[in-house]
Amino acid sequence: ALSGVFVLLAIIGLVWHGLNLSLEFRGGSEFRVSAVPSSANYETRAKDAVSHIPTAGAAEVTKVGTGTIRVQTAQLGESEIRAVQTALATEFKTDVGNVSASFVGPSWGASVSQQALRALIVFLALVSIVMAIYFRTWKMAVAGLVALLHDLFITVGIYALAGFEVSPATMIGFLTILGYSLYDTVVVFDKVRENTTEALGNGRMTYSQAANLAVNQTLV
Secondary structure: OHHHHHHHHHHHHHHHHOOEEOHHHHOEEEEEEOOOOOOOOHHHHHHHHHOOOHHHOOOEEEEEOOOEEEEEEOOOOHHHHHHHHHHHHHHOOOOHHHEEEEEEOHHHHHHHHHHHHHHHHHHHHHHHHHHHHHHOOHHHHHHHHHHHHHHHHHHHHHHHHHOOEEOHHHHHHHHHHHHHHHHHHHHHHHHHHHHHHHHHHHOOOOHHHHHHHHHHHHHO
């Protein structure tokens, strides 16, 4: 029931909010204002400065470290980039040289995502075969993949619900969760197989008792 609640929240987050993709995935221009004398109300001030450039769209403003302001906008031309740099420098009372600008195209994120998805599918297929051979049953392989998808789906859903930014670093985090989820499942199943084989051999415990003991031993 608790798992079902988390899955439901994940679905709501993905359907209603969607993922907040970073600049690397959607493309656009990024400005970083360093050596800021005062960062009070930095979000409002940065958005007001950028609002004078209509093509910039809705700016996303975050603080990086202690004295750097990051401003992300839609893709801008050379003249517009210089205008934004000047506006930000004026607003934060710093030199224009302290406002760096960079551009990231959406094709980079799309290419990386496609390659990662292909690699993930191949990886899961190979892991399923290895688990089925190791445990001598396809059921444990399927159960391991279901648990894996369950963990990833809830994590991604929480990101969508909370509005956290999904960046390349986030994708690495998702893959780390994938690895640990699969590893933990294999460790538990290995202990289950060991206990149930012994239980069926001596008849001292039922299958469910031996499986339950395996989970408790793994937790310890």
